[in-house]
Amino acid sequence: MMALLLGLATVSTRAQNDTLRLKNGNVLHGEIKGLVTGVLTMETPYSDDDFTIDYEEVSGLSLERQSIVILAGGRRVVGNLRSAADGEVTIRTEEEGTLTVALEELTSLQQVKRRFLNRFDGYIDLGFNLTKANNNRQFTSSIGIHYRGVKWIGDFDVSTLRSERDEVAKVERNSGTLALTYLLSDKWYVLASTAFLSNTEQQLDGRWSLRAGPGRFLAISNRLVWGLGAGINYNVENFAGQEFDIESTEAFVTTNFNMHGFGDFSLNTRLDFYPSLSESGRIRADYLLDVQYDLPWDFYVKTGFQFNYDNQAIVEGSQFDYILTSGFGWSFD
Template identity: 40%
Template sequence: MDYKTTLRLSQSFFFVAFFITSTVIWAQKDSIKLRNNDLLVGEVKTLNKSVLTFKTSYSEKDFKIDFDDVVSISTNELCVIYLTNRTQQTGRLKPYSPDSVRVINKEGGTNVFALREIIQLEEIDEKFWSRFSGALDVGFNLAKTNNNRQLTYAGNLKYSSDKWNTKFDFNVLYSERDDTERIERKTASFASQRYLKQWYISGEVSYLQSTELGIKNRITPAAGIGRLLIVTNKLYWIVGSGITYNIEDFFDTQLNKQSTELQLLTQFDMFNFENLNFNTRVIGYPSLSEKGRFRLDYNFVMKYDLPYDFYIKAEFTLNYDNQPAIAGNFADYVFSSGFGWELK
């Protein structure tokens, strides 16, 4: 075999290998089609709160796409798909018809769903660290009157798997002015939920320190069960109940006590409404061991998403106790605003 023949064969082999490799690589790509007929090819990273995160080779930044604009989706990897009826499917997504999709499981079985029934999507082979998300924000207020200064900072860290959702969050307030003592308020919680179709079980440990209520430390472990009443790709509403064990240490140590309480809660979330997100949560604690005592925790958060994962936030928190440690101080409330960044 002469040199030219060898060269031609080598070139032909290289071309065939390149074609096959390119075809395989292309076949391994995910794809989505939008209502304006744009077709994106790359990698579906996550779908959460009606926002689809999509990565392409030609863009340094991941695309954040409103899932309402998606009419067709195809994934190469196995995914866990969460539906509005709180069931979940495991399989690959393939187009079926406009605004609907086939889920092909590992055994080859097929189920068809409307795209709007999908509320969350995660690839099974995602790396451990990619399952984390979080946020951190800071706010500062300064007024000339009485040299009033207020600092707030808050944050959260979340981990989501195909079975569990776990979240840690904290919120801290320091307030000083010339004519009063320093005011401090600190809250933190660690909670985990396991979904069982329309139901869920949960465990939580919360912490509170409040100079206004005279509470040095309040630690409240709780366990309960709840139900999802409404779940869509834009909002959800849940209710639940459980038992808490309340451990309270006051600045006046003679008031230290422990008690058992019933927990009744409701939570309502609305998200991705033109970059606005709303969250409100109410928890009532009728005491089982202290006659006539009732506590209530209320929280409302409004967040507006900015470019590059930044956001601005306004938050209102209320703690009420009809049998307070300090006479007359039935409630402690905080309204704060801040600027933050979100890890996605």
Template identity: 35%
Template structure:
């Protein structure tokens, strides 16, 4: 009798564990079915982890017909709403999704969901990082160029933090070696209706412009003008305090108060290719007729195993550089790298 009770208890426990281990079910519009764990939907692409494949599946979100999941997700909608809850396709209308939290339920269109990611308690699960390296060498004049790009970000329910570090070093026969290094630390606090408060610190060291270190601390407000699962367009503005130190000790440090206006766009409805653009203008409020511009254009092509190829152009302009420095500088680079899931 005791053995029967023990066997029944074991069967019950196993059944409970299997129930808790059930995966998400995703049905596509061509009626194919995938069973796995939805990790995130970002840039219009749904990432699914399965037990029967060592690589994650990536599927366009708009190709999904039905979802059955009991997971909790951090969800962003195109109108700026941020929601924590589960996702369930509507049985009455395949173009609608039911979002359920502990306190409320809302129904939205499928294409209104621009981002979601499974909510886990650990810090690492909310961190995304990537690093890439490029190297060029020309035998004619022994020109060697090494480029290192990296970035990291953390997404919370109300906050977004990001950082980046990039370095390009060049050496050539009969020419003085040059180094260009830039780094960024930033944060956004999400408000209602796709508004956000922003704060950041940007650092630049550039031999071409005789900059030992430029530090620009910014604060302001921005808004997503377009926010869909195919692209986003955001704009922001505010004030920046700019401090500059130079490689020539004879040149005095410069400090100035600037306004800034930034426009940022990310187009990602190109299968495995993303195109990111950011341009920021800095009209000086304390230095007459001075205007600076930073431009970044990056194209990224995703490869298997979380690898990618990245091509980028970075451009800096200063209408009133110090004597002997160039008014502009640009770097074009191609790198190969790896990113986290």
């Protein structure tokens, strides 16, 4: 029993080894969880709640774990942080050696979690609408699992929509994406993804896509990330009434804009443009917009909009399809 208690004490001590010095002379010991929008969050052994501290009041800090740091101007650095003098911090990195910068240069800070499984987070949200007119019923659901490492970023997202009403054909829409991003530097990355989409509005029984290409961050800070990518996309499609799959190749241009840290609001939007390389004159486009408001205990409400365009959809189908959803969800890590 004593050995177990000593082991637990050792684990607790290791998890609480970060140090934070304030301009008023106070020194706090605990675990620095992160820096977002000018607010530093710290967990301490002598409080049940995390401390939130105005970053302007910090004169020095030392972190035990490796951290991902965003500096002013969008530069991304990974390393160990320690302040040797007030007002500055030294970052020991594997790729760039030792850097010494002013504390005010740090705009975002996130510690790298040691355990692989702890680097995952996710969400689940549901929505349901019921109206008396025509006995209209609509159900939406989505789930996502995300991975954040030093060099790799992974995203897996699935969403479904079912809509039924009397004397009208059932409407269905299913989509899923598995995406991997490898960070080459603080600005450049390589992206690869596979996606699936089916919807009754465009008479699309299923489209499997596989794409890859380079990308670049146009802007990155503690409040927003904006990236631009391009490459090649390969499709396998099957439309209603067709006996054979259709294979095609496209170029693609994609841009993604993510904002967070504006109070409890966050926004994510993405635009994909696909000019065909194998089918003359064909152009497709996909657009996504999600606006989320965070609630206590990791719950949230979210409104989403998705739009799909294809100028060479089959005769029975529409050239475009869109959905507007709202729902209640829970995020976990």
